[in-house]
Amino acid sequence: MKTKTLAIAAALVAGLCGAERLTLNGAGASFPAPVYQVWTYTYTQANLGAAVNYQSVGSGAGINQIKAGTVDFAGTDSPLTEAQCKEAGLTQFPMLTGAVVPIVNLPRVKAGQLKLSNETLAKLFLGEITNWNDPRIAAENPGVRLPKDLPVTVVHRSDSSGTSFVYTSWLSSVSAEWKAKVGAGASVKWPVGIGGQKNPGVCNSVAKVRGAIGYTEYTYALEAKLTTVSLKDKAGAWQQPDSPAWPILGTTYILVRNDAPAAKLDALKAYFRWCFKDGAPQATALHYTPLAKEEADKVLNGVLK
Secondary structure, X not given: OHHHHHHHHHHHHHHHHOXXXXXXXXXXXXXXXXXXXXXXXXXXXXXXXXXXXEEEOOHHHHHHHHHHOOOOEEEEOOOOOHHHHHHHOEEEEEEEEEEEEEEEOOOOOOOOOOEOOHHHHHHHHHOOOOEOOOHHHHHHOOOOOOOOOOEOEEEEEOOOXXXXXXXXXXXXXXXXXXXXXXXXXXXXXXXXXXXXXXXXXXXXXXXXXXXXXXXXXXXXXXXXXXEEOEEEOOOOOEEOOOOOOOOOEEEEEEEXXXXXOHHHHHHHHHHHHHHHHHOHHHHHHOOOEEOOHHHHHHHHHOOOO
């Protein structure tokens, strides 16, 4: 009897060891990708639950993939409306907040040294200011050694982008001219400039082109050692991107399918609960802001309960 019991136990252990580990695949926004990639790696390597992957493909592509059912979750910085979620059979919840920053490639200009008012920044992206020796830029930057004759090259996202949604929404809120001529959206008709794929594509183009100006999530600017711009907050004070009063902030969201198999839904909930509770310090270290406790508790006690 003892021999038979040991044999059964051995067979059970062998079966458990040979069981395939559940894998969760995600895709979407590049805006939060630095955090998501750290989270998925840490969670997977620690064997805390399912193995988790995340592909940075842009918000628009992520939304398309979750709607098609080719991924288990998607990231987007351009949130769907309640009606859109209902129609697609999706649940959406906030995950993180991050900063979007203008970046420039100007010789001898250091990070935070260049100051651009809301009006001047909008006119740069509208193509109405075409050279860095423009008197409007000089007036805002006394003492800064601006190029004597260097054309402005605008760099923007070429894909459907949550980062673009955050940036153009902010421009629309501070510039009536921008709002009237371009507006806000994940994909807009840019008046001028060259396009780059995802945040790294914009950063790469700005780094290569003297006189370029673009926009990206703050962590990407730091990693690429790009020059960031100072902007005015609502009170009119000049701020740098690492300030709590930085004016261009965006929340990134997660989308999951309501018809996902129960095992995957449980695994997804376990993973995102871990992200909220144990992953927050990693997000902070990467210059993102975890949700406030009240908002995080609302997600944990609602969607992820």
